[in-house]
Amino acid sequence: MEHTAIPTYGITIEPKDLKVLIADVWKDxxxxxxxxxxxxxxxxxxxxRGDHTxxxxxxxxxxxxxxYKEEFAGRExxxxxxxxxxxxxxxKLSFDFFQSIGSTAxxxxxVFLELNGEIxxxxxxxxxxxxxFLQRRELPSSPIFYATIYHANFSLLTPKGNPKPSLMSGYFQKMGTDKDKQDLEKFIVKINTTNREQFGEAIIKDLDIENYLLWLCGAVCTQNYDGFIHNYSIIRNEESKLYQVIPWDYDATWGRNWNGKIMEYYAVPIEGYNTxxxxxxxxxxxxxxxxxxxxEILETKFTVKAIxxxxxxLHTQLKSYISxxxxxxxxxxxxxxxxxxxLRFIEKRNSYLRKHLKDLS
Structure with missing residues (x-):
């Protein structure tokens, strides 16, 4: 089958290997x-891959x-x-938006996928x-963690208020050492135990504030309800020694939730979530x-005109493939x-966030 707008990827798996794959969807x-x-x-x-998906x-x-495969600019x-x-x-729209506001994404x-000849x-x-990913952005080799479940809320407790089984609960280590795990645990403890008067001076020694705020703006604008407690990656830049956050899995956005149902434009406050x-x-x-x-983002980037x-x-590119x-x-x-x-969501969400800028005064 010939396509021009998006590439066709064909995957072939031997029957015995396909049987192993299908036998356990949770096997990695x-x-x-x-x-x-x-x-x-x-x-x-x-x-x-994925969780409930x-x-x-x-x-x-x-x-x-x-x-490493040059054709795919990576190993995976x-x-x-x-x-x-x-x-x-x-x-894709979310990641393109994040990049447009200067956030790493x-x-x-x-692509159009066929598996053993089946569409x-x-x-x-x-x-x-x-x-x-780091090399392409001229970032140093650094520890990388994926926030895979909702325990990754930067708290000592789960979102339900129960003690976490571990401070690393919710995270999967993609790169790094045991010491990097311990450093992330210390960072989470610091977030939760530093007193109010000293927090501002203390946190700038561990967190890239501008990076975090850009990420926060992206998550708040696109309204990723779960994106504050998982669906992100966190790295510790080996040069600056500061933690940086990268968005991940942003399909439940732009007015719909993870199940594809409508999520009203006011569902996430301008302050976002997490500790x-x-x-x-x-x-x-x-x-x-x-x-x-x-x-500035509400004025220039998160607008109907810009998006x-x-x-x-994107819609035109995919239109001929839906059938x-x-x-x-x-x-x-x-x-x-x-x-x-x-676009209606953007218009309503932009207006809502503008009205609530005063909450940040």
Whole structure:
């Protein structure tokens, strides 16, 4: 099948290996396979990825090349099914928006996937946050942690108010040593135990404030309800020794939740969530800095005028593929109505956040 707008990725898996893959959706060990792009085969390991999404009909995958591949600018990529997003563009739109405001975010692109000749449909290829991610951005090799579940709220307690089984609960270490784990634990303790008068001076020794505030603006504007307690990566820059936050998995945004249901534009307050954010915004200078950054973004970047071309381009790119996607071909009308839905959300969300800038005074 020939496509021009987005590349076709063909994956082939031997029947015995496919049987192993299917047998346990929660198993992270990759099975051998081939990825064929532009008639060029690449030896890969493939596994399922995600949390609750592993139970969906349309699975998401991690692709491991086992060594650096120049064609893919890395050793590993992720293929996200975007199963519950009727637009299929929210994740990419979010990362493009983050990049537009100066926040570090993964690169992404849509692809059309076939597995053993069977059409799987439209997927989003996501850049892995790893050592190559850092190299491409001229960042030093640094410890990397993925915040994979909602315990990653920078607190000593879970969001339900129970003591955490471990301060590392909610995190998966992608790169680094045991000492790096201990340092992250100390950082979380510091967030929770430093007294109010000393917090402002103490936190700037451990956290890249501007990076965090840009990330916070992105999460608040796009309204990723869960993005404050997971769905992010955190690195400790080896040169500055400051922690930096990177967004991750942003399909539940732009007016819809993780299940694809409508989330009203006022669902997330301008202050966001999580213990670290609350403590930062309790510091007058940092709160004022956040207000200045947010005000500029609401004026220039988070507007219908700025984002409409991005939405239109992504929607047009995918439009001819929806009828070919076995999981989406019955919801073409909904797909076609999504650009207007997203733009209405931006208009309402922008107005809501502008009204609440005064809360940051």
């Amino acid at each position: 060990d990759p099975v051998p396979a081939k990825l064929i792009v532009d008639n060029i085969p690449h030896e890969i390991g493939i596994s399922y 592993r139970n969906f009909q349309k699975k998401s995958y991690s692709i491991d090349f086992r060594s 990529i992720h293929l996200n099914a975007e199963y519950r997003d009727p637009s299929l563009i929210r994740n 993964p690169n992404s692109k849509h 799987k449909g439209i997927y989003l290829e996501l850049e892995s946050v790893d050592e190559f 670290l954010t609350a403590r930062l915004l309790d510091v007058t200078e940092i709160r004022q800095q956040y207000r200045r950054i947010m005000e 409409e071309p991005m939405v239109a381009n 070919l996607d076995p999981f989406k071909k019955k919801s073409i009308a909904l797909f076609n109505s999504e650009p207007e839905f997203i």
